[in-house]
Amino acid sequence: MTVRTTDLGNGLRVVTDSMETVETVSIGTWVEAGTRHEKPEINGVSHLLEHMAFKGTKRRSALQIAEEIEAVGGHLNAYTSRENTAYYAKVLKEDTGLALDIMADILQHSTFEQEELERERTVILQEINQANDTPDDIIFDKFQETAFPNQAIGRPVLGLAELVQSMPRETVIDYMRENYSAPRIIVAASGKVDHEAVVKMAEDKFIDLPDSCDFEMETANYVGGEISETKDLEQIQMLLGFAGISYTDPDYYSLSVLSAILGGGMSSRLFQEVREKRGLVYSVYAFGSCYKDSGIFGIYAGTGNDEMKQLMPVICDELLKIRESVTEEELARARAQLKSSILMSLESTASRCEQLARQMILYDRPIPVEEVVEKVEAVDIDAVTRVAQRVTSSTPTLATIGPVGDISVYDEVVKRLS
Numbered sequence: 057m058t059v060r061t062t063d064l065g066n067g068l069r070v071v072t073d074s075m076e077t078v079e080t081v082s083i084g085t086w087v088e089a090g091t092r093h094e095k096p097e098i099n100g101v102s103h104l105l106e107h108m109a110f111k112g113t114k115r116r117s118a119l120q121i122a123e124e125i126e127a128v129g130g131h132l133n134a135y136t137s138r139e140n141t142a143y144y145a146k147v148l149k150e151d152t153g154l155a156l157d158i159m160a161d162i163l164q165h166s167t168f169e170q171e172e173l174e175r176e177r178t179v180i181l182q183e184i185n186q187a188n189d190t191p192d193d194i195i196f197d198k199f200q201e202t203a204f205p206n207q208a209i210g211r212p213v214l215g216l217a218e219l220v221q222s223m224p225r226e227t228v229i230d231y232m233r234e235n236y237s238a239p240r241i242i243v244a245a246s247g248k249v250d251h252e253a254v255v256k257m258a259e260d261k262f263i264d265l266p267d268s269c270d271f272e273m274e275t276a277n278y279v280g281g282e283i284s285e286t287k288d289l290e291q292i293q294m295l296l297g298f299a300g301i302s303y304t305d306p307d308y309y310s311l312s313v314l315s316a317i318l319g320g321g322m323s324s325r326l327f328q329e330v331r332e333k334r335g336l337v338y339s340v341y342a343f344g345s346c347y348k349d350s351g352i353f354g355i356y357a358g359t360g361n362d363e364m365k366q367l368m369p370v371i372c373d374e375l376l377k378i379r380e381s382v383t384e385e386e387l388a389r390a391r392a393q394l395k396s397s398i399l400m401s402l403e404s405t406a407s408r409c410e411q412l413a414r415q416m417i418l419y420d421r422p423i424p425v426e427e428v429v430e431k432v433e434a435v436d437i438d439a440v441t442r443v444a445q446r447v448t449s450s451t452p453t454l455a456t457i458g459p460v461g462d463i464s465v466y467d468e469v470v471k472r473l474s
Contacts, residue, residue, distance in 0.1 A: 059412065059422045060251040062213025066267045070255050071412045071422060072248040075405060081247035082151045082405035083254075085159050086413035088242075089235035091138045092208045092347075093274050099208075100180075100215010101223060101231045103136040107180060109143065110134070111172040113165040118172065121158060134215055139273075139347060140417065146406060149248035153257055156243070158175060160261035163236060175227055181221065184214050189321060191293045191338075191457045192358060199295040199455035202283040203352055209276045237264065239269035242416045246408035264280075276350035280451030282466040291358045292458035296371060296469065299450035300344050300351030303418045307446065309394075309431045310439040311344045311353065314447075316390035317440065318342040318378055319355060324390060325374050326355065334370065336363045348418065354449040361459045368465040372472040379444045382437045394432050398425065405448030448473060 058074045090102050110132075111118045125132040130147035132155070143162065187193050197212045204210030214220075243258050269276035277335050278299040301307055319326040319342030329339050340357040359367050401407040402425065452473065454466045 057369070059418070059424075061422065062251070062255045063240070064255070064262075065324055066262070066265060067237070067269065068241050068243065068258060068262055068265065070243045070258050070418055071416050072244070072249050072251040072254050073364060073408050073412055073422075074249055074251065075247050075408070078247050079149055080146060080405055080410040081149050081155070081249045082144065082146045083152060083155050083243070083245040083247075083249070084142055084409060084413065085163060085268075086242040086244060086410075086417060087141045087143075087163075087236055088139070088417055090136055090140050091211055091213050092209055093235055093271065094211070094231075096208075096211070098219065098223065098227055098231065099211045100220045101228060103214055103240075104176070104220060104223060105228050105232055106134045106136045106141050106143075107176050108168050108173060109162040109166050111176060112169055113161045114167060115161055115165065116158070122163070124154065125158060128154060132158065138209055138213060140414075142410070142413070143411070144168040144345040144406070152245070152249060153255070156254070156257050157261055160258075161296070164262070164264040166232070168228055170225055172184075173228070174305065177220055177223075180214065181217055184217050184220070187214060190463070191287065191289055191291075192356075193418045195293040195295050195356075195455055197458050198283050198285065198457065199297060199354065199453055200352075202281050203278055203297060203299075204276060205279055207277060208274050209347065209350070210217060218437055219376055219463075233266065235267065235271065237269050238265040238267050240271075241265065242250045242413045243411045244413035246412065247404045247405040250268075272425070273348070276347060278350060278352070278450065280453040282454045283426055284456045284460050286460045287457055289458040291360060292364050292456055292460060292463075294357045294359060294364070294367070295354055295455045297354030297453045298366075298447045300346060300353040300447060301443075302349050302351055303346045304348075305346075307443045310435050310443040312394055313387065313432070314378070314440050314444050315342045315344050316355070316393050317382060317386045318374065318444075320390065320393060322342075325378065325386075326371070328358065329374055330367065330370055332367070334457055336367045336370065352453075354453075361461065361463070364456075364460075364463055365465065368469055369472065370466050372469055375448050376443075379441060379448060382440045384437070387435070387437055387440065391432055391435065395429055398428055399433070424465075451456060
């Protein structure tokens, strides 16, 4: 077995996956802190902190951080999500120590200089404005806010512009001190890597992290409803969804198969019925987004004003049909799609690294790929129809942006699906 784990004395966990056939290493730190850990008045602090972590430490300036990793041909990046923040790098095997040293430095010794903070605020405000100008992106934030109103899980990851604009330096520092503790951090690495060497480096470098892990994440409460924004666009961006399930739910793999059958590719029901047969859209797909204690199951489509009224009844009909009937052929095709996606991801050190980190956060153990494939294979027709009935029986959430005008289809959707 190539995967190994070690728990350090301060609570930090190390997981590695050794791949002898490559010459590179993907390595990163995954912090169990994201938008769901923010209070309303500091929405966006997780994302702001992620940006500021690259803007200088006690040992390195922002330029030195960039120069050191690029001097060895490496790549360093980060992202914020609703439940986690990740800092990761890809380097040649001999530069693993440098990459981990930089990440340990920015997670423990960032200085958050006021001048850098003011400059980065402007960058993030531009990022927020760019998202607002991208309707097929911002529609997901509108949907999330409506599905989970007045909750941390429903707030935007980028934060609200007015809050980012005025957030004090001390707020960022306090948030990092309270949330970036050793028990909430996973060090994960995949590639040409030696487990014991990574453990030793982590023990030596992550010595200034707090060891407290006291935190409470607000329980998600799916509500649902409708939000519609009239905007001067060529298309209506539409997102229809329902209460989904968590990563640890027994129906997790059944929902994945359902998503594939309904809207996972060119052979899926939605693609064939909505695009190929009727020509109502260019893009349509189904998806499941899971969280620790909740989730959403949704359908996205971009369509014209005239097509919108035709589109919704067709989507509702497909949801009703899949509650009652799935064929063996569809099931086999969906399982094959999922298995190939899982196995193909194993060819990427970055994918393997991220999968390990996520599994450690969610399940406190790496999940062997054989176990995952076995669970996919175990999904049968009864399981797919059961989970379809389960998720689509919840109150719908409908978000639309574009030339909506007086189009109102929410009541019709509720009536058709009830």
